[in-house]
Structures are given as structure tokens and as C-alpha cells.
Amino acid sequence: MSGTEWGKFREPLPLTFFEQPTQQLAKALLGCLLVKETPEGTASGYIVETEAYMGAEDRAAHSFGNRRTKRTEIMYASAGHVYTYTMHRHVLLNVVSGPENVPHAILIRAVEPFEGSALMELRRMGRKRREWTNGPGKLSEALGITREDYGRTFTERPLYIAEGFVPDQVMRGPRVGIENTGDARFYPWRFWIKGNPYVSAMRKTVQKG
DNA sequence: TTTCCGATCCTCT
């Protein structure tokens, strides 16, 4: 691939990409390249696992029942905004989806390391490669994503999503870590690339065949 | 201001 083609390839996706139904977008994000540029350098990875959170109707969503707080406010913005929040010590990254005032979001659960390996290994404190980005908290640490990214848009630097590859086979199943949300725990709104070693909770997936 | 509780991760068994 020539440098020119490479540069074109790395352009952020247009806003229109994000303006599709949430479930469809969650699936479409698989294979896309997630890029974060920092003063220390650039790190990126291909998205291999996502989860859709369907707003007011979804008991597992922070915006369930249209709950509106300082934290969830960005979910009511137009598609393509960045929603970050902290879970214990970890930062979790979401893509805001749906039209304005429809507070959907898509959690990025795992990526496959692509660019900036040295930086990611350093940030992940020398852990082995597979452990760099195979979980939502882990990938944020590896890519250098912080709460400062809250409210940005994925269509421009320093945090953006670019075209990647088209996955061979996409799987779907129940979401992870939402045991206490009634029937919502069973909804098959988690999407992942079949067989990709960086998908989180791989063990569960394998055990269920 | 106090309490409660995670859209997680890591370190043990």
C-alpha cells in the first residue's frame, strides 16, 4: 500500500456513518480502526467487540427512562459524540448513537492492537499483547483514552474512527456485566468478530460453543 | 453529606 493510499485510509469516517440505527451501527463498527493521538504518540486498534445500549427502553442503559444527569447528558446529543465514564479505576468508551434526544450509545468492549505497540505495552505495564486491549477498561488504558475525551466527536482528531476491514463473520449474544437489570440482561445486543482472540469474555463464548 | 453500587480488572484459589 502506498503512502498516499495509507493517508486516505486513515481519514476519520464521515458523520453520516454514525447516523444509522443503533444495532446496525454497533455491528458496522466491527472492523473499524479506533485511533487516539496523544503527545506521547499515536495508538490504534481494530474494533472487534461492541455492545448496544438502547436508551429509555433499556434497563441496562445509563439513560434508562430518559434519566438525564450531568454524566448522561452527552447521550442526548447527536450520533458520533464521545461518551466516557469511569468504572472503579477504569475509563469506558462509548459512541453516542441515535438522533438528538434519543440517548442511545454503543460501548466499545475490545479492539485488536494495530499501531503504537510500544506505547500500548508501556501503558499496560508490560503485560502480554493479548491483555492490552481485550476489555473496555484495558483498551482505554492502552490507547490513552481518558475522561477528558468526554464530549468530543469521533469524526476528528485526536480521537477518531477510520475505515478498517470487513469482518468475515459477526456473532451476537447477551451483553456482559449487567446481571441486575431484569430481562435486559438477556437481550442479544453484544456483537463481536467470530474467533478474534482479542474479544473479551472469550472463555464464556467458547464454553457455550 | 452519607450511602450505595456498579456497562471492570486483577489476584488469588
Added chain:
DNA sequence: GAGGATCGGAAAT
């Protein structure tokens, strides 16, 4: 597979 770490946001008091 289980439990602790550890802390900010949100609701209760």
C-alpha cells in the same frame, strides 16, 4: 470462579 480493590456519580437522608 470468587472476592477485593477503590472511587465517582447519583440518589437518599
